[in-house]
Amino acid sequence: MRRAFRAQPAAASGRAPCPNLAAGPLRFYCEVYRPFTTGTQIMKPRVRFAPSPTGFLHIGGARTALFNWLFARHHGGTFVLRIEDTDVARNTQAAVDIILEGLRWLGLDWDEGPVTSDATGASRGPCGPYFQSQRKDSYRQRVEALLSRGLAYEKEGAIRFKMQREPITIPDMVCGDIVRPLTDREELDPDFVIVRSDGEPVFHLVNVVDDLDMGITHVIRGEDHLTNTAKHIALFRAFGVEPPRYAHIPLILNPDGSKMSKRDQGAIISVYMEEGFAPEAVLNYLCLLGWSPKDNREIMPLAEIIERFDLPGVLRSSAKFDMTKLQWVNWEYIRSMPNDRYYELAVHALGKAGINTNTFPVEYVRAALDTVKEKPKTFSELPGWCDFYFKDEIVFAPEAVERDFVPANTAGLAKLRDALEQLATFKSSDIEATLKATAKELGVKAGVLVHPTRMACTGKPIGPSLYHLMQVLGKDRTLARIGHALNHPGFGG
């Protein structure tokens, strides 16, 4: 039983082989792995994102996916999604869904890979299954091949790979040629386990076999894999093929320079979905961490990023995550967003805050949202800027009440209310003229009336343009709110 992994016959798996790989001989793979240097035919790159379903999509993982995706799109290649769900106990279908949802939210569509989170379900592309849990046959065959050729051996129930002792040069498209000698611990025993004693293959093995089976030409992944790449290169060579090209991208760190874990601010993609970030803004910001267009461009449409992104522009040093700048990018995206998309995201955000805009006329909702489009950094902030449009009972901000709802303002506010009542049309220009005329009659600056009026209408000391907000609110609602505020004890009864 403990040898379950090897106990099954090494029968050919039933799945259809990749078109590039169908011919069979290992030698053929070499051409696949040298797409830009061999033959007369230029082969398009095939890259992959291979997350482990841990229950969240880490921002570093999302950026790795993004760089792979951009590379594929830039070169007209293929972006493959593969699920590394070898740890059955930990990986649930719900955890896979979180990955898929995150990638879809970001707009990182995959050309090959799962269609749903069901590991045994449908997939797209000729190199399936795209779940490692479904690829045991392939791993077993590869291990048998190594065993039969004396390149691996069994010890204490596990199968170990015979690692070379000489340093391995890792040709990296970002870092250059990296020479990786053995560490002192590895000097003692350079071999490593590729199949555990319980029969389960380990990461280094399955990762290499899958990349080989799927014809992956470029491995773009986090720098944390850099030194382990020597193992992978040795494995590829043991299988008789040249390894793919590698590009190790720098990690994303916390503002204090420590490693980001899922608990750190901004570390998981779901918070951006929940906090009302625009996915295109998150994507744009992520591009800027570890890649530079070199010409000071920052806010770029996706089409331009795809056109300009390439591995030579990837930086070698790790970057610290800066939520403030992300918020700025998001704000830039919101304010320049097409109105229809803005309305859609805004209505969604208001709904999440318990404000049902469906009970208001569409034109009213849009006019209200128009007045605050440049305000929020994220959509989750939006209700705070415009909820007064949609509530009958508004709550007065306490500190501002003390400042504005005072006896000294009573007569002025009442006078303004009366003046507004006389208006035949209730346009912002009329309202502004009326308020300023009233202020002049009272011999005060406009601000003296503006503050208590804003408070009466919105309950807040800050917000959109007062005159425009009153126009949107409409005459009846505006007068009612001012009248109601005048009853506040602060005005002296």
Next chain:
RNA sequence: GACCCUAUGGUCUAGCGGUUAGGACACCUCCCUUUCACGGAGGUAGCCCGGGUUCGAGUCCCGGUAGGGUCGCCA
């Protein structure tokens, strides 16, 4: 402990032997103004340290230091 990567304002970055070291976020000041903002005009702040190469070094080399990564029957 060993090995690998990295090092420009607080942050993201441009620079690729000769620059008043550029841009963006953040911060500060002023102007504009119905609030908060936007916008406009300014400002504070940077080449980790030490050697070397060179007429000349942020830029090349070496050594430190610091940060990150790896050396698992985790992925």
